[in-house]
Amino acid sequence: EADIYQTPRYLVIGTGKKITLECSQTMGHDKMYWYQQDPGMELHLIHYSYGVNSTEKGDLSSESTVSRIRTEHFPLTLESARPSHTSQYLCASSLSPGLAGVSNEQFFGPGTRLTVL
Amino acid sequence: AQKVTQAQTEISVVEKEDVTLDCVYETRDTTYYLFWYKQPPSGELVFLIRRNSFDEQNEISGRYSWNFQKSTSSFNFTITASQVVDSAVYFCALSNYGNNRLAFGKGNQVVVIP
Numbered sequence: 001e002a003d004i005y006q007t008p009r010y011l012v013i014g015t016g017k018k019i020t021l022e023c024s025q026t027m028g029h030d031k032m033y034w035y036q037q038d039p040g041m042e043l044h045l046i047h048y049s050y051g052v053n054s055t056e057k058g059d060l061s062s063e064s065t066v067s068r069i070r071t072e073h074f075p076l077t078l079e080s081a082r083p084s085h086t087s088q089y090l091c092a093s094s095l096s097p098g099l100a101g102v103s104n105e106q107f108f109g110p111g112t113r114l115t116v117l
Numbered sequence: 118a119q120k121v122t123q124a125q126t127e128i129s130v131v132e133k134e135d136v137t138l139d140c141v142y143e144t145r146d147t148t149y150y151l152f153w154y155k156q157p158p159s160g161e162l163v164f165l166i167r168r169n170s171f172d173e174q175n176e177i178s179g180r181y182s183w184n185f186q187k188s189t190s191s192f193n194f195t196i197t198a199s200q201v202v203d204s205a206v207y208f209c210a211l212s213n214y215g216n217n218r219l220a221f222g223k224g225n226q227v228v229v230i231p
Binding site: 045096097106 | 152154159160161162163164167206208214215216217218219221222223224226
């Protein structure tokens with residue numbers, strides 16, 4: 001069973017508030033990811049990290065920011081929430097491909113369902 | 118560029134029927150990896166299988182089986198004797214050699230009717 005945690009699970013907040021979605025993993029994985037998923041839709045990668053102090057933007061443009069100060073922790077921040085940010089946010093982690101280049105599976109957290117009023 | 122197509126959006130079956138989910142992919146790489154994930158109503162994605170492009174053997178795990186055909190760029194997933202607990206969204210995904218980034222399909226919503 002994957003050990004990756006997200007808090008809060010559900011968040012309802014007003015427009016203009018600053019929010020931070022937490023994600024932690026205890027598997028020692030160096031790679032971490034944030035996906036955004038609207039109900040019934042596909043997942044879109046919005047941020048990823050190869051390791052401490054490494055962050056990159058994903059395929060879908062997002063107004064959120066991330067940081068990676070510790071290997072196990074990859075929080076996502078929205079400085080000023082808007083209704084358009086209403087979505088589910090999924091965090092994932094994996095081992096790096098390594099010398100053999102094998103693409104390892106990603107393990108997902110339970111997600112945070114964000115509603116901005 | 119990578120692309121994954123799951124054409125069927127919602128599939129309803131009666132319990133104990135078999136259901137097959139189609140996945141067609143596009144990639145320019147010769148080495149790549151294919152995945153299937155299950156997303157139950159609780160929301161988290163559960164890893165089901167990883168297959169590399171050099172291994173075209175079909176795989177069976179309990180009631181689940183996968184058919185990988187490189188010639189048609191397909192990696193189809195069959196649930197045999199479906200159960201209500203199989204009701205979920207199933208995603209097919211692709212990543213290239215040396216890169217863990219996943220390209221997901223739009224998912225198949227499977228509804229198993231008791």
